Amino acid sequence: MPSFVPYLIHTLFPPWVRRPTEIGAEIMMVAGGAFIVYWLLKYKKLQWLWNEWLTTVDHKKIGIMYLVAAIIMLARGGLDALMLRTNLAMPTLHFINASEYNEVFTTHGTIMVFFMGMPLIFALFNVVVPLQIGSRDVAFPRLNAISFWLFAFAAALFNLSFVVGGSPNAGWTAYPPLTELAFNHTVGENYYFISLLMTGIGTTITGINFLVTILRMRAPGMTFMKMPLFTWATLNTSALILFAFPPFTIALLESLLDRVAGTSFFTLSHGGMPMMYVNLFWLFGHPEVYILVLPAFGVFSEVVATFSRKKLFGYPSMVLSMTAIMVLAYGTWVHHFFTMGAGPAVNVFFGLSTMLIAIPTGVKVFNWILTMWGGRLTFTTPMLYFLAMIPTFVIGGATGVMLGAVPADYQFHNSYFVIAHFHQVLIGGTVFGLLAGVYYWWPKMFGYKLNDRQGKWAFWLFAGGFWPTFIPQYWLGLEGMTRRMYTYPFGLGWHTLNVISTIGGFIMGAGFLVLASNVLYSRRHQERDETGDAWGNGRTLEWSIPSPAPEYNFAVIPVVDERDWWWAEKERRQSGERPALPRPEDIRPIAIPKNTPVPILLGAAFFLGAFGLVFTWWYIALAGLAGVFGLLIYSWFQYDHYRILSAGEVRESEELLGRLGA
């Protein structure tokens, strides 16, 4: 046996990844991987996978891949959450020990924010936005694929930490000095910084991509004030990404250099300043909250109008309030650490700016409620999520205002009150919103609806489990239970509330299982939608084309003359004012971006380099870097990115879809 083998085993599989949970996960990963490879080979699907999915630059397919990844990550993050709740169910219960608990709450938070929330948002952006603005793709289809693969490989790298080398353990915020090499020897935090740097690059590119797409590629006639609200949400979110991710990138890079290159940005020795990290982190972290919630606001605006069969109430004020939130989001970051002691003047400024955000948010809630007023409501699953959002989000928002009150915050800081607050807005706002969006646009992605009966079961379990899980945590916080404590003694009066909270958590977990089974069930048993307007009440452009949309999206790009163009167009077509279908001579050749292996290879090269960097094996890191540069230079010299779909081919495809007039 060569001498480096024991070294490798010791480095890659140190004792703390040789516990039963880790070994169980390893066996599952290897078995799952082997099964997938076996399945692909048996049914000869390898070629299909490569051509149709892995090398695709089609925004609709990239959106679906984001969705799949997000659902898998939701399962992992959810399992983490259930482990945490199990450990807290009873006093002095040592289901997992203190250091494992640190790892689990770190990966729970990181995965839920960066590897579940963000990809779910991008899934909806990708599937919906080009269709909603009447475009044939995003502005930069290749970059879009690169963003996805950077995210996917970063997620793989982050999850790899569980079984190879050890998980990060300093919380999702990764404050120094908890992350400082002198106090934290495992490679876990390297995994955290590097994988977030990777996915951060991808996210920044996505932000640029969707900004340009929306600014420059809207259908003729679609002025800013005729854009659907989800597109407005995407525009604002992308702008937030553009301004929020650079400081985060620098915070991560400097922390990483502190660990692998011996610098002293945030160290306790050599004059480093840990609070600088905290400022840079929240300069990103607070806008991130709105990056997560604005798309949900966009979804609710579409869902409530569709299922009330009314136009959205107060469209201009909706746009204005969303933009106001976007701007104000940058002025509130210090409220995450009032206890830093920046002085009364600074704290009051940030307390006030925090409370100011409640005003535009309130405007939105009132507008949604007034949209329902006098409408003909149908209570589909997405609508139920919308209805559940209103009380949940309003209470979460109100406790946010409580946290913004500076003197009181010194009491609430780092207690379960904070945990209850941000789960209430993130689940009640973001997760409910994104789930509503997934149910709402599912027929557009796959051509059939998810089963509504099972959807409602999942809804009642998930939304019903939410309240017992998180409402008791407000009281736990007020009674002094601090966040991230892994166990607690008898006699503090926390027992009952914790039991209730844990039971609620498992009810939510059951909701997720019903959702997952619904996905599998609906694939086989749900009726195909032939109309393209699956809900029958679609208002915006995406419902005017077949489901799933053909690769060119629109055979003829519509001229948009109304805010709810498809609603108006349906009336005009019924009254015979407009022909129902385009004539063959209206169809012209279409340029389609070609598939390319560069994005997935680029992701793989990044992964290789990142893995080397985690273990500070510089040769491997350099090999990865060389791969990245090689691929970039290779693509600089490539010129031929498009293939032409002839008018005849488009006509044929439209005829098959029954979309061609005489």
Add this chain to the structure above:
Amino acid sequence: MSSHALDGKAKASHQELPPEFQDQEESIKITGFWLFIVTDVLIFASLFATYAVLVNRVAAGPTPAQVFQLNTALIETLILLTSSFTIGIAIWAMRQNRQRMVSWWLALTVLLGMAFVSIELVEFAGDVAVGWGWHTSAFLSSFFLLVAAHGTHVTMGIIWAVALLFQLRRRGLTTVTRRKLYTFSLYWHFLDIMWVFIFTVVYLGGRLI
């Protein structure tokens, strides 16, 4: 050739624009590049913020006044400003359709960039040789990261420009190579402006405190 390139109306109204903006798809790419520059400005803003916070935290290491040599920094500034001028001429020549002239001025820009990076490397090597590396103090960490981030950007620009020279030789001045030249010039001017800030805040500022 995006879908909108087929839209006749958009095409007609763009006739009076400079050549690199006339094609709709290339024009969209220039918009995208501007937004990339926005993110890069913010990257530098964060680095400047770190530097400003850490500049006086010298621990046992040298102070800014001990580290900086204004003479080299001034030479670097003059070289980079000149290269901004030469890339400007290259873009002017591009709009005059003079391909050979574009290549020569672009090559000169590359040479000036290389001179800049070399001087910077020599300066860094000198600091490290006397034991003033980036692990010495928080101040030096932030100084080296800020200045090296700029230097790395310039190096990337050099690789990019060399690749562009090859493409120009092979393809001449086309819609695509014009857009690539134009975005390269935006990038180069941006780096120049960042250097002006570095010279002012880091080197001149360092002499004052």
